[in-house]
Amino acid sequence: MQQLSGQDASFVYLETPHTPMHIGSVGIYDPSTAPGGFVRFKDILDFIGSRLGGARSFRQRLVRLPFDLDHPYWIEDPDFDLEYHVRHIALPKPGDWRQLCIQVARLHSRPLDLSKPLWEFIIVEGLDNIEGLPPGCFALVAKVHHAAIDGMSGVEMSAAVHDLSPDKPNRIANDDWKADDLPGVSDLLIKSYFNSLRKPLQFAETMARGIPGLARLGQSVSKGDVSIANQRPAPKTRLNGKVGPHRVFDAAPFPLADIRAIKDAVPGATVNDAILAIVGGGLRHYLLGKGELPAESMTAMAPISVRAEGEKAALGNLVSAMVVGLGTHIADPLERLRHVHAEAVNSKALTNAVGARTLTDYSQFMPAGLSGIAARLYTRLGAANQHAPVFNTVVTNVPGSRVPLYFAGARMVGMYGLGPIFDSMGLINTIYSYVDTIAISFTADRDAMPDPAAYAAALQMAYEELKAAALPVAVAPKKSAKGG
Template sequence: MQQLSAMDASFVYLETPHTPMHIGSVGIYDPSTAPGGFVRFKDILQFIQSRLSGARSFRQRLVRVPFDLDHPYWIEDPEFDIEFHVRHIALPKPGDWRQLCIQVARLHSRPLDMTKPLWEFTIVEGLDNVEGLPPGCFALVSKVHHAAIDGMSGVEMSAAIHDLDPNMAPREGEPDTWRPENMPHVADLLVRSYFNSLAQPARVMETIGRSLPGMARLGSQVGKGDVSIRNARPAPRTRFNGKVSAHRVWDAVPFKLADIRAVKEAVPDATVNDVILAVVGGALRKYLLSKGELPRDTLTAMAPISVRGDGDKGALGNLVSAMVVGLGTTVEDPIERLRYVHEEAINSKAMTNAVGAKNLSDYSKLMPSALAGLGARLYTRVGAANAHSPVFNCVVTNVPGSRVPLYFSGARMVAMYGTGPIFDGMGLINTIYSYGQTIAISFTSDRDMMPDPAAYADALRETFAEMQAASTNLGAKPSAALPVNVGEAEPAAR
């Protein structure tokens, strides 16, 4: 039995029927590479069953302490049944990209069963009319609760079910020694919560003590003018910063990595991440201008930062901090917007480094569990998101993927996209997923906040096209256009 960290527990407390707190992915696979040239659903079930030992989250369920007097625990589920977690559906006709987007949004909007291990895989067939896909492709839509994984540990979970060749050779390593656990007694949980509460003051003092040098460094750098605290002010209110509904929209736009790298050369020392943030900023500018709702102040994005070290490999849950970056939505010129975002990112990283990213993530420990749970429930129930200025306007999170082809049950991955949670006050998340020589911007939003997701997807494409055109004086040559929804890895070296 393992207790959740304060940050992991916060995602449990934020869970409501309208705000399911899971993250996930949409992988598309070509079964022609599998042995025999096809993959049956029962083959997929057997394959996943054989890989369960590769990630602890597969067979661990949540146990909450009565009244949330302490943070929940993970136990090895005594009633684990893989067929509950792996489902099989087909797209309705015509089986095109739009139908896939609608189906992904529907699946993503449904909460996970919090009494089971917090993950779900849905195999989606019938993609034959999705542009650019080989015949017979299927999708794997995954959902894993944010309490169990962050973006980086999600990569480790993904690695458990993917191979570097289609032959599905047995994994070398320790045998599967998994054993189920009995449900803990309520009295045991209450006793544990009592003793943990006695240690809480010491944990608070330890966290504050570790953060003081960082706060002093930040104050010194602000005083010298090395760091600006302009992003510490509230963000402007937009349609994405109110109370969310139970309905979701989803879409994704791929870009060639070579084109992203060419554009970044327009601004000295700019990074691929800077280009992505500038694309998101430009798309939000276009989208909100079309609604007559563009604020006078720049929108901001929260960008999670992994603090997962080498010693944390395989650790459950979230080891992340965050920085807030201005998106330059007030800047019309695409290259000037990239320059603005680059400077904002440098400043935000300097602020985070001064305090210490790990220290920022530890601040979640300061809130007692019962108060954290009550606060999350009240925030949602009274619609508090509609009554205050947002801290940031959206999330832009980057998940690194493989540069070489991956195979699931022998089927070659041809594209990978991301999904993410939204909640009251934050109704738009952009998930950046790289695979091979492609980077895709996937986005999840509320259906009432973004009733026309195709318009935002078009704005992403148009913004990047403008950035490419503006950077051509540096000699950047755009690659051949990608199909609307497909990106592919380079063949593995032989």
């Protein structure tokens, strides 16, 4: 039995019926590479069943204390049922990209059952009319609660169900796995009591680690190495109010080689900087089209992994964050990239001065029961409509495989990400790279963004403008196929 960290538990407490806190992905597969040229749902069930030992999240469920007096625990689920977690649907004809996006958004909007292991795989067949893909492809829509994984630890689950060649047999099931008995309430309350006795000492230790960081921050500001001049609330937009229960999803894929060439146009810039500049340009075009572009730069929160080398397979979340200006107020695309790069350098310096891991450790002391009450009250009162947001959107980068992957023998031909949204932040951009493609996929509140295809087109326009500015001799690019 393992207790959740404060950061992991926060995703449980902050969940409401309108703001489920799971992340997800959409993998698209060509079954022609599988033995016999096709994959049956029964084959997929057997395949996943043979891989359950590859990731602990598959068979672990939460046990919560009465009134959330302390953070929950993970136990090995004594009632685990694979067929509950792996499901099967099909798109009606013609089976095009827009139908898939609508179905993915509908699936992603539904909360997970917190009394069971916190994941679902939905096989979606009938992808017969998507540009760039052969007929007969299927999608794997994955949903995993953010309390169980972040983008990096999610690699463990992905690795468990993917191979580097199509002819890998099913693995031998992990016979060492044993279910746990459900702990009694009295046992949990006793653990909570002793945890509360240790909290003051733990808090003092975290504070002691944080004080030198504050001193370093003061020195960096006084020397001019770090600027806090632009640290202010983000401008209010249509994307930053109370969110509803419905979602939209779409994506814009680009050649990874182009993004790398674009970032080289600004000395020191990274692939992440180039992607942030495209997101900034996409938001600029989208909001200009509605006559709603704010005069000030919009901002993005970008998660930063703080995993040590020995924690690559650790369960849960080990992340901090930085806030970066997206340059939405800048019309010139190359100047926007320079602005984003400078903002990213400064934000990283701010986070590093205090200590990203120390900032993460403070979440351990979040009051358990009060956090959930505060989240529900915040939603019920519509408080997000009454104040400026801390940031406008999230841009999170999930590194993918540089070589082709196979699921039950079927070759992956495209991969996209999904994420949670919440009151005051109704748009999350998930960046996923796979082989030679990098895709900006996004999840948004349907009331705030009823036209996701327009935002996808705006991202495409921002990419083309930035490429033309950074690589003026390049031929105008063609629109990328959805399959990568």
